[in-house]
Amino acid sequence: MKSKMLKQDIMKAIHELSQFGQDECGGMTRLLYDEAWVKAQNHMKKMMEEGGLDTSYDAVGNLFGRLEGTAHKDQTILIGSHIDTVKNGGMYDGQFGIVAGLIAASYLKRNFGQPLRNIEIVSISEEEGSRFPLAFWGTKNLLGLVGREEVLNVYDENGVAFAEAMHQAGFDFRPEDEPLRQDILAFLEIHIEQGCVLEKERKPLGIVSNIVGQRRFSVELTGESNHAGTTPMGYRRDAVHAATEMISNILNRGQSYGDPLVVTVGKIDVKPNVVNVVPGQLEFSIDTRHPDKKMLEDFTKEIHQLVEETAEKHGLKFCLDMWMDTDPVPMDEGLTQIIEAECVLNGVDFLKMNSGAGHDAQLMANHVPTALIFVPSHRGISHSPHEHTDGRDLALGVHTLIKTLYQLAYKEETGIVESIA
Template sequence: MADGGYEKEVQVMKSKLLKQDIMKAIHDLSQFGQDECGGLTRLLYDEHWVAAQRHLKMSMEEAGLNVHFDAVGNLYGSAKGSRYQDQTILIGSHIDTVKNGGIYDGQYGIIAGLLATAHLKKHFGDPVRNIEVVSICEEEGSRFPYVFWGAKNVLGLGGKEEVLNIDDESGISFVKAMQGAGFDFCDEKTPPRTDIKAFLELHVEQGCVLEKQKKSLGIVEGIVGQRRFTVELTGESNHAGTTPMSYRKDAVHAAAEMISKILQRCREHGDPLVTTVGRIDVKPNVVNVVPGQVEFTIDTRHPDRKVLEDMTKDIREIISTVAVCFDVDYCLDMWMDENPVPMDNALTKIIETECIRNGVDYMKMYSGAGHDAQLMAQHVPTALIFVPSHRGISHSPHEHTDGEDLAMGVETLIATLYELAYKDEVKGIQVTA
């Protein structure tokens, strides 16, 4: 279809893509995994996960897509391209949830991809290159101590040896759960896919920035890097009444001083640097004993690697200085060091152009949480789109996004997919034959 026809179609898109269709699809999918606490618990390879994937398979088939599972349980529905069948625009998100999670995290991105693809096929026919919707089997790490199993296998990176000896909290092994759901490891001799030319993920923000800024859409420029630490302090336990303050080796007092200084250093630097002390364990944890041991965690995130390195230097300096001052020993273990991951500039520019063309009130932003796009972006051109989360609540039954915002996200996805999958050439993206 000529661009002029497309322009006309865009103007009436909102009347054709009703938010009720999105809400109904989310409601129907959310039947699989509803828990007694009012949330959604759908864990990798459990019975609710299996039922949800089967439901999506049926929905994809009803939309006229070619549907198949891969070996590990990622579900794909594709609209075959009329010209470039060796080129695929992949869209989707993850089907698993956290325990007692919300109904938008993950599954909204799958539903959005399905509705967008069905809309394009109905109004424009077959794309020139493949559009493939993927329901990624796992991202959250909620059942097993392992994350991105789904995306890794999409990319041909799933390491069999990494999951052979891990169990869930009930003692069920990863392999037994996978095989019980009807899946198994991918054939290691199968070469990685080379047809994926772009990956798009539409997701609820899981933060309050868009709502606070009164924006309908966020175009993510990058996913922040993360460093996580465990700090162990060893002082001396002693009597709370008979040990003068000047003679104490109080591990809690030292920890409090460290935490205060570290968080203050972060506040002085300003956004988007964030630092969190999320867990503190005290021993002996008795009301009338000076605590001799403390263990606490530090999580710090920023989209610039250099800032993370500087913050790490500050953390080390503060802990060392305070430990000497309070006469306590310390051990600092940095057990996570994830680099920031930028999204593809050409893809984000296409999305921005479509937002401007269609009057979408958007902003550019960074993601403070990890997503499938984080892994995909390290291997294929990737873009991540956010819609607002009410009060920033996520991983909770109280997670909520307004239907108008959900629809705006899908409409933007439709416009972007048209540019990527219905045109012979796409500026900045290597998709031509």
């Protein structure tokens, strides 16, 4: 397929989808079960049908477009990503992966007919957690990892109950007695990098080896509020003074570990937050990530020690709450080797890399062989109206997906199946 034509098809589809959720700030806001989300899924359904795929929704709103196999109807190659966005996000995050799968499957059908194994595109209902305080709702339902009890008391910022929003959109909870799918042979996700590594390294494609583990903490410090003019420095129990020392030490320690460990303090809340009062309370967040579980565990032990020692030094009470703990997830070696081989065969320069962000692929990888492909993000910008990926890079990603799907779905050789079994 000519690169120019492929680029045109991709951009046309992305711009069509992007009309659903355009916001007044120049970005996209398409949240789970809202009006824009419903329209986008229904438009995606229409696009799938025009591409020659049979379509269906599951109970919670995951949309599937299926190209039926002729020989191995119990084996499905699943490709997709999420249709929802963050608030005021960009037009490539998530939906590019769905468009890429659709264009690849449609191209293969036009040129090679029906595959031996099923090819199925999934437009995943939710990944971002932007409307309700939960994430990966779509993939968790696909894998049977979540139920109605998880969201019975969950509301959005406008007080709309999760179940009410879902029912208004025309969907319902997954039946508890519904059997889980056993036909998914492999899952592929293609996504913008959401970072600057590929652009900095001048590589047009990334093949992910691991998705990093994440630990997130809330640190609460309690000292004593007092008069800013009459309380000598030596007598203070100043929460800000202690917090600045903690944060500086944590960030410096993280820097000493070197890449690929990252640590971020992104949120700070001070009380009483008044100019002439010594602050007696403070809460700050810590987000740390690493592709090696042992390194992540070692670093978080150091975080706890630094917080404890500094709080004691300043005479403060502290509470350190780890509210997220996800392990690193490796991608399937056999599947990534197939992608690498296609890149080498077709002269595609690629980088083996880690993913510093979470993706639907990290949940799928614990259940079926999974691979994640990246295309570059200009200046690493994502979750922003300024999110951009060059059309040539998008086209190269889809071209690689086409070649990979052909190997997985159209070839009879058992070695391919065995490599990802």
